[in-house]
Amino acid sequence: MKKFTTLTGIAAPLPMVNVDTDKIIPAQFLKSIGREGLGEALFFDMRYLPDGSENPDFVLNKPAYRQAKILIAGDNFGCGSSREHAPWALADFGISCVIAPDFADIFYNNCFKNGILPIKIDKETWEKLLDDAVRGANAMITVDLEAQEIRGPDGGVATFDVDPFRKECLLNGWDDIDLTLQKSAAIDAFEKKRVTAWPWAAPVDG
Amino acid sequence: MAGQTLYDKIWDAHLVDASAGGMALIYIDVHLTHEVTTPQAFEGLRQAGRSVRRPDLTLAVADHAIPTTDRNAPVEDAQAALQLETLAANTAEFGIEYYDGHDIRQGIVHVVGPEQGLTQPGMTIVCGDSHTSTHGAFGALAHGIGTSEVEHVLATQTLIARKAKNMRVTVNGALAPGITPKDMALAIIGKIGTAGGTGHVIEYSGAAVRALSMEGRMTLCNMTIEAGARAGLIAPDEITFAYLKGRPRAPKGAAWEAARAYWRGLASDDAAVFDRQIVMDAADIPPLVTWGTSPEDVAPITGAVPDPAQERDPDKARAMRRSLDYMDLQPGAKMTDIKIDRVFIGSCTNSRIEDLRAAAAIVKGHKVASHVGAMVVPGSGLIKAQAEEEGLDKIFLDAGFEWREAGCSMCLGMNPDRLAPGERCASTSNRNFEGRQGKGGRTHLMSPAMAAAAAIKGAFADVRECKLG
Numbered sequence: 322m323k324k325f326t327t328l329t330g331i332a333a334p335l336p337m338v339n340v341d342t343d344k345i346i347p348a349q350f351l352k353s354i355g356r357e358g359l360g361e362a363l364f365f366d367m368r369y370l371p372d373g374s375e376n377p378d379f380v381l382n383k384p385a386y387r388q389a390k391i392l393i394a395g396d397n398f399g400c401g402s403s404r405e406h407a408p409w410a411l412a413d414f415g416i417s418c419v420i421a422p423d424f425a426d427i428f429y430n431n432c433f434k435n436g437i438l439p440i441k442i443d444k445e446t447w448e449k450l451l452d453d454a455v456r457g458a459n460a461m462i463t464v465d466l467e468a469q470e471i472r473g474p475d476g477g478v479a480t481f482d483v484d485p486f487r488k489e490c491l492l493n494g495w496d497d498i499d500l501t502l503q504k505s506a507a508i509d510a511f512e513k514k515r516v517t518a519w520p521w522a523a524p525v526d527g
Numbered sequence: 528m529a530g531q532t533l534y535d536k537i538w539d540a541h542l543v544d545a546s547a548g549g550m551a552l553i554y555i556d557v558h559l560t561h562e563v564t565t566p567q568a569f570e571g572l573r574q575a576g577r578s579v580r581r582p583d584l585t586l587a588v589a590d591h592a593i594p595t596t597d598r599n600a601p602v603e604d605a606q607a608a609l610q611l612e613t614l615a616a617n618t619a620e621f622g623i624e625y626y627d628g629h630d631i632r633q634g635i636v637h638v639v640g641p642e643q644g645l646t647q648p649g650m651t652i653v654c655g656d657s658h659t660s661t662h663g664a665f666g667a668l669a670h671g672i673g674t675s676e677v678e679h680v681l682a683t684q685t686l687i688a689r690k691a692k693n694m695r696v697t698v699n700g701a702l703a704p705g706i707t708p709k710d711m712a713l714a715i716i717g718k719i720g721t722a723g724g725t726g727h728v729i730e731y732s733g734a735a736v737r738a739l740s741m742e743g744r745m746t747l748c749n750m751t752i753e754a755g756a757r758a759g760l761i762a763p764d765e766i767t768f769a770y771l772k773g774r775p776r777a778p779k780g781a782a783w784e785a786a787r788a789y790w791r792g793l794a795s796d797d798a799a800v801f802d803r804q805i806v807m808d809a810a811d812i813p814p815l816v817t818w819g820t821s822p823e824d825v826a827p828i829t830g831a832v833p834d835p836a837q838e839r840d841p842d843k844a845r846a847m848r849r850s851l852d853y854m855d856l857q858p859g860a861k862m863t864d865i866k867i868d869r870v871f872i873g874s875c876t877n878s879r880i881e882d883l884r885a886a887a888a889i890v891k892g893h894k895v896a897s898h899v900g901a902m903v904v905p906g907s908g909l910i911k912a913q914a915e916e917e918g919l920d921k922i923f924l925d926a927g928f929e930w931r932e933a934g935c936s937m938c939l940g941m942n943p944d945r946l947a948p949g950e951r952c953a954s955t956s957n958r959n960f961e962g963r964q965g966k967g968g969r970t971h972l973m974s975p976a977m978a979a980a981a982a983i984k985g986a987f988a989d990v991r992e993c994k995l996g
C-alpha cells in the first residue's frame with residue numbers, strides 16, 4: 322500500500338452534507354475491472370454538464386483547485402454504498418486526504434486501504450479549515466500524520482485523532498493481508514474450534 | 528457482570544485475535560461475492576500469489592450489472608459482459624461456487640443467501656455491498672465491506688475490524704393496516720437521520736418488530752445502512768427457525784436440533800447496556816414517501832413537500848433547497864398531486880415473494896396509467912418461478928407492467944434499466960440519491976403496495992384508499 326506521512330497541498334472546499342458514494346462516482350463507472358483511471362469520473366454528475374463539458378462552477382474545475390490534494394468535505398461524507406471505487410477515484414485524481422466533521426463508516430474504512438487519510442475534526446476547526454480552503458492556492462495546508470497535526474497557512478495548528486493501528490499501517494505502507502497472514506496459527510486454531518463448537522455452520526457447498 | 532447484547536455475543540464468538548491496538552481479527556462464516564466489487568480483489572490475490580483460504584465458505588452470484596432481459600441473448604454492454612466473464616473465470620480458477628444468469632438460484636445476493644438457507648443466526652456474513660445488512664434479520668452479524676476487505680477475506684477468511692457501539696431501536700405496538708415494514712424502515716431513518724446510526728450496530732426490538740415476517744425483517748435490516756449503521760440485527764425466534772427449516776443449506780436432522788438450541792441463546796441479556804436507544808410507536812407510522820435526495824427526506828402520503836424556509840438549520844435548509852431543485856418539487860405541494868413517469872418494483876429491499884404479492888393485490892384488475900412505464904424485477908430466479916406459479920406475473924403483465932429476470936436492475940442503474948434525465952420514479956429500492964437510478968433521474972422511495980398504487984393512479988396515492996383485489 323502507498324505510504325502516507327506528510328502531505329502539503331491545496332485544499333478544495335466541498336462543504337455539502339451527505340455527499341454519497343453515487344455522487345463521488347456514479348454506478349456507470351463501476352464496470353471497470355481495474356482500479357486505475359477513475360479520477361476522470363470523480364464527482365462526475367457535479368463536475369460535468371449534460372453535454373459532457375466541464376461545469377465551470379464546480380470547485381475542482383476552478384483553476385485554483387485543479388491540483389487540490391486535500392478535500393474539506395461536509396458532514397457524513399461517503400454515505401451510501403461500499404464501493405471502493407470512491408476512494409480509488411479520489412486517489413486517482415490526486416486527493417489523498419479528506420477532512421470532514423464525520424464520515425460514513427464503510428467509506429472511512431476504505432480510505433485507509435488506499436493510502437488516503439480521512440480526518441474527523443470538530444466543527445470549529447473544520448470551519449477554520451474551510452475558510453482557509455476558500456482562499457485556494459494562496460492557502461497551502463500541511464497534514465502531518467506522525468505528529469497528528471494540520472498546519473494552516475497562517476501558522477495555525479490543529480491536532481486530530483486517528484486510530485493507532487491505522488496510523489501505523491499508513492505511515493509504513495503496510496498491507497493488511499500480510500499482517501493477518503502472520504496470525505495464521507490463530508486462524509487455524511479458530512477453525513478447529515469452529516468445527517466442534519458450531520458443526521452446522523457447514524461449508525457453503527456442504 | 529453487565530449483560531451482553533446480541534452483537535457482543537456474536538462478536539465474542541468470532542474473535543480470532545484481539546491484539547492489534549484496539550483492532551480485532553474476526554472470523555467470517557459466509558462470504559458473498561458478486562461481479563462488481565470483486566475483479567480487483569481476485570487480481571490482487573493473483574498478483575501476490577495468494578489463494579482463497581475457504582472457497583467452501585464463499586458464494587458468488589451475478590446481480591449488479593447483469594441485464595434483466597432475455598438471459599439467452601448476449602450481454603450487449605461490453606464492460607458488463609467482461610465483468611460477468613471475469614467473475615466466471617475467477618470463481619472457476621479459485622474453486623468458488625457461482626450462480627450465473629442461467630442458474631434459477633441466481634438473483635440479488637442478499638435475496639439469494641437467505642433463500643438458500645446460507646444465512647443463519649449467529650453467523651458473521653460479509654459482502655462487497657453495503658446492503659449486506661439485510662442478513663441481520665436472522666440474527667447474523669452482517670455488513671458491507673470494500674474491495675480491499677473482500678481480498679482480505681478471500682485470503683484469510685477473517686476481517687480486521689473495530690467493535691462498533693450498541694444501539695437499540697424499539698418499535699412498540701402494532702403497525703396499522705396498510706402499513707408495511709418499508710414504512711417502518713423509512714420512519715426510523717426519518718427520525719434518526721442518515722448518520723443516526725454511524726459507528727453503531729442497531730438491534731431492532733419491540734412487539735412491532737417481532738410481529739414481522741422474515742421478509743419484513745429483511746426489508747427493515749436492509750435499510751439499516753441508510754440510517755448510517757453498517758449492520759442491523761433482530762434476535763432469532765420461532766419465525767426465523769420456521770423460515771430456515773428445510774432450506775437447501777440449512778442444517779438437517781440432529782445438526783438442526785443442535786443449531787436451534789444454540790440459536791435460542793442468541794438474544795441480548797436483560798441487563799445488556801446499549802450506548803444509544805430509540806423508542807417508537809408503530810401506531811404512529813403512516814405510509815411514507817421520500818420527497819428529497821436522501822432516504823431521511825420522508826413525508827406521509829397525506830402530507831406535503833416541506834418548506835426549506837421553515838428549517839432553522841442553515842446547512843439543512845441549503846441541502847433541502849438543492850434537493851427540491853433537483854427533484855423539481857415546490858414546497859407545500861401535496862404528495863398525492865405529484866405525478867410520476869416510472870415505477871420500479873424490485874431491489875434487495877423489496878423484491879421477495881411477499882412484496883410481489885402485496886403489489887399484485889393492488890394491481891389486480893387495474894391498468895398502469897397510460898403515461899407511466901412500470902416494471903417488476905423479482906429478487907431471484909426462484910422468486911420469479913414462484914410468482915409465476917401463483918399467477919402474479921399475469922396480473923402484472925395484464926396491467927401493463929414489464930416482468931423481468933432477476934437482478935439489481937434499476938436500483939442502481941448499472942445495467943440498461945435506468946431513468947432518463949428528469950424522469951420521476953416511484954421505487955421500492957433503498958436509495959434516492961441524485962442520479963442513483965440514472966443521471967438526472969428522480970427517485971421516490973416507498974413500499975411495494977404504494978408503488979403499485981402509484982403505477983395505477985399515475986401519481987402518488989394513499990394505499991389505504993385503494994381497494995384490494
Ligand code: SF4
Pocket residue numbers: 590591635636637656658874875876934935936938939956957
Ligand atoms: S438491489 Fe440495489 S441495493 Fe441491493 S444489492 Fe443490488 S444494487 Fe445494491
